Amino acid sequence: MPPEAIHDLRAISLDVSRRRAELSADIRAAAQVGRAPGQIDGYAVQSRPAILRRLATMISEKLPRQLDRLVAPEPAGVALTTAVALETGLPTTVIRAGGGIGGAIHRGELVAVVVQVIASGDEAVRTADAVCAHGAAVAGVFAAVDLDQGGGARLATAGHTLHTVVTISGSDSPQDRGLSG
Numbered sequence: 319m320p321p322e323a324i325h326d327l328r329a330i331s332l333d334v335s336r337r338r339a340e341l342s343a344d345i346r347a348a349a350q351v352g353r354a355p356g357q358i359d360g361y362a363v364q365s366r367p368a369i370l371r372r373l374a375t376m377i378s379e380k381l382p383r384q385l386d387r388l389v390a391p392e393p394a395g396v397a398l399t400t401a402v403a404l405e406t407g408l409p410t411t412v413i414r415a416g417g418g419i420g421g422a423i424h425r426g427e428l429v430a431v432v433v434q435v436i437a438s439g440d441e442a443v444r445t446a447d448a449v450c451a452h453g454a455a456v457a458g459v460f461a462a463v464d465l466d467q468g469g470g471a472r473l474a475t476a477g478h479t480l481h482t483v484v485t486i487s488g489s490d491s492p493q494d495r496g497l498s499g
């Protein structure tokens with residue numbers, strides 16, 4: 319077997335927790351440079367295809383089966399949501415800052431809200447509210463990075479469940495933040 323094939327086989331067999339740990343380390347390395355603890359540069363995440371592709375795969379693995387659509391806040395959620403759409407074949411719609419929509423949301427649809435970064439949860443709640451205002455149901459909020467600043471609790475209060483790929487907390491140890499060594 320050629321060396322590349324062996325490498326591919328190992329990549330396929332990595333379990334979810336190992337893949338998540340490796341992705342977390344790569345996100346920290348890319349997005350925490352020059353940032354205070356608990357903050358990241360979200361655009362550093364979406365500008366790296368190797369990170370974006372793995373985030374899209376991991377979010378896709380968390381989605382429920384019967385979904386009709388992915389909905390994201392514009393502009394921050396667009397790149398990630400498009401990547402998840404390419405992985406799943408689901409259509410996407412964006413919610414504009416002013417509340418308007420780009421694309422469609424139909425009454426009775428089951429929708430996943432996809433956000434890149436969740437901090438307070440305001441943006442995710444605003445996006446979910448817009449979905450409900452169009453008569454669709456929210457299956458959950460799926461975030462690439464949770465900054466552990468109360469977003470999960472804020473969403474729970476609003477009746478939504480947060481599913482996160484990576485959590486980056488301000489209280490992470492220097493090693494967790496990728497600052498050691």
Ligand SMILES: O=C(O)c1cc(=O)[nH]c(=O)n1[C@@H]1O[C@H](COP(=O)(O)O)[C@@H](O)[C@H]1O
Nearest residue numbers: 357358359360394435436437438439440441
């Ligand atoms: O996405 C970001 O880059 C981002 C990084 C960060 O460290 N803190 C932060 O709040 N963000 C922002 O997080 C928003 C969501 O914030 P909340 O509405 O507070 O959950 C994103 O659209 C970004 O603008």
